[in-house]
Amino acid sequence: MYAIMWLVPIVLLVLFLWFYLRDPRRTINGFLFNILICSTGLLGISAAFLSGNPFLMILAIVPIILFGLMLTFGGYALVIALLLNAKILIRKEGRKFSNYLTLLLGICILIFITFSFMKPVRYLPQEIQLFYSGVMFILLYFLVNLFSFLSAYFLYQFNKPKLNQNFIIVLGSGLMGDKVPPLLANRIDKAIEFYRRQEAVTTPPTLILSGGKGSDELVSEAEAMQAYAVDKGIPIQHTIQENRSTNTFENMVFSKKIMDNMYEDRYNSIFATNNFHLFRSGLFARAAGLSSQGIGAKTALYYWPNAMIREYIAVVVMNKKRHGTVVGIVLGLSLIGMTILYITK
Numbered sequence: 098m099y100a101i102m103w104l105v106p107i108v109l110l111v112l113f114l115w116f117y118l119r120d121p122r123r124t125i126n127g128f129l130f131n132i133l134i135c136s137t138g139l140l141g142i143s144a145a146f147l148s149g150n151p152f153l154m155i156l157a158i159v160p161i162i163l164f165g166l167m168l169t170f171g172g173y174a175l176v177i178a179l180l181l182n183a184k185i186l187i188r189k190e191g192r193k194f195s196n197y198l199t200l201l202l203g204i205c206i207l208i209f210i211t212f213s214f215m216k217p218v219r220y221l222p223q224e225i226q227l228f229y230s231g232v233m234f235i236l237l238y239f240l241v242n243l244f245s246f247l248s249a250y251f252l253y254q255f256n257k258p259k260l261n262q263n264f265i266i267v268l269g270s271g272l273m274g275d276k277v278p279p280l281l282a283n284r285i286d287k288a289i290e291f292y293r294r295q296e297a298v299t300t301p302p303t304l305i306l307s308g309g310k311g312s313d314e315l316v317s318e319a320e321a322m323q324a325y326a327v328d329k330g331i332p333i334q335h336t337i338q339e340n341r342s343t344n345t346f347e348n349m350v351f352s353k354k355i356m357d358n359m360y361e362d363r364y365n366s367i368f369a370t371n372n373f374h375l376f377r378s379g380l381f382a383r384a385a386g387l388s389s390q391g392i393g394a395k396t397a398l399y400y401w402p403n404a405m406i407r408e409y410i411a412v413v414v415m416n417k418k419r420h421g422t423v424v425g426i427v428l429g430l431s432l433i434g435m436t437i438l439y440i441t442k
Contacts (some may be wrong), residue, residue, distance in 0.1 A: 102140060109133040121256055121390070122379035124242070124412070127249030172210050178402075179203030185399045198406040224435040231431030235424055239413075242420075246409050250376040256390050260295040262302040264366040266352045266389065267326075268345060268378060269308020269318035277325045280371065281318070283394035285325055288369035291392055292331065304331060305355060307339040307348040345378055349385035371396050373404040377412055 113129040138160065145157035183200035190196050212218075218229045265288045270281045277285065285306075292301050304326055308318025319338035327333050339355055342348045349368070356364055370378050372393030382389045396404065413420055 106133055106137040106140060109136060117252065120383065121249075121253050122376070122383050124245050124249045124416075126252055127247065128241070128245035130248045130252060131244055172206060176203045176207045176210070179206070182399060182402050186403050189399065195407065196403060199403045202406060224438045227434045227438060228431045231427050231434075235427050238423060238427075239420075242413075243409060246376075246412055247405070250405070250408075253376045253379060253391075254372060254393065256392075258291075258367045258390050258392060259365075260291075260298055261365055262291075262295060262367050263360060263364040264305055264352075264356055265291060265302050266305045266307055266339075266348065266366060266368040267322060268348045268368060268370045268374070269306070269322060269342070270371075271311065272314045272316070272318055272321050275315040275321055277321050280396075281322065282325065283396075284369050284371060285322055285329070287392055287394035289326065289329055289331060291367070291369070292335075301335060304336045305339050305352045306336060307342055307352050309341050309343050309347075311343075345374075346381045346385060349378075349382045349387055349389075353385055353387055367392055369394070371404075373401055373408060377408050377415075380412065380415060 109129060109132055113126065113133050116123060116129060117126045142157040142160065145153040148154075179199045180203045183197065183203065186196050186199065218226055221229070267285055267288045270278075270284065272278065272281070288304055292304065295301055306319045306322035306326065308322065310317040317338070317340035319340035323333070323336050323338055326336055337355060339348070339351050342351050352366075352368075356366060366387065366389045368378055368382060368389050368391045370391060370393060373396050375391045375393040379389075379391050382391070
């Protein structure tokens with residue numbers, strides 16, 4: 098009977114591999130991976146205790162203790178880490194609203210922990226308590242979705258495109274006047290690194306430098322990026338400017354048109370961006386009809402938490418219909434329950 102229970106993680110493993118190998122650019126990959134890890138861990142701990150082996154039982158106690166410590170102190174540790182990160186980020190990157198996301202998240206988590214201890218909702222009418230339960234369910238839904246996103250993002254970092262590409266799409270990210278800033282330079286450098294590796298074994302790819310001209314920019318991003326790449330030793334005939342796009346989705350759409358015009362649909366392509374932006378860019382590539390996978394340039398560690406919050410918010414917005422449906426159903430059921438409770442009093 099117990100052996101049959103191991104069919105659960107085996108089925109989950111097969112399901113995860115089926116989804117992931119078909120397309121690693123899906124949030125469901127992270128969800129299935131998390132369920133697989135949790136179910137395997139629970140069965141492993143159960144097997145250790147049922148075995149009666151003292152050594153295995155001690156090993157099984159370790160993750161239980163760690164999980165208990167995480168539940169007890171993890172929230173406080175996360176708040177402290179977010180607030181410290183916000184201080185470093187604001188000092189290094191300036192006082193822009195987008196740099197305050199870790200600070201805002203830390204404050205929200207602290208408020209949530211405080212409310213969880215004080216439980217002021219218990220003093221409210223039963224109808225309001227029911228609505229509060231609905232709000233808590235929505236928060237749980239987004240927490241599960243967040244962990245799925247983070248796991249899918251983590252798994253996507255292991256994507257290793259083959260050295261048989263016809264094109265590398267380099268995604269723009271804004272200029273400083275007519276100069277390429279460090280963040281964008283990292284993307285181009287990553288593309289050049291792949292270019293050199295492929296050049297050593299076969300025909301080198303063509304770099305599509307993708308980005309239009311912003312209102313505060315002297316030239317298009319594509320023009321500045323091309324100049325940077327050529328200055329780094331890339332032959333200009335191996336570069337193409339895509340200078341119409343204003344966002345990541347348009348980067349993919351307009352670059353696809355260039356590639357389709359040159360090779361129809363018989364080509365291989367990848368895209369280059371920063372690693373924090375990699376997974377969402379993959380979602381946009383998929384939405385644009387590209388099979389392209391990505392390569393990510395490293396980002397400073399202090400910049401990563403704030404960037405990942407931004408990325409998650411953007412992914413939620415991309416799927417706003419699905420999330421809006423879930424939120425609407427939960428709130429609707431809560432309101433119906435509140436009404437029934439009020440009428441039956």
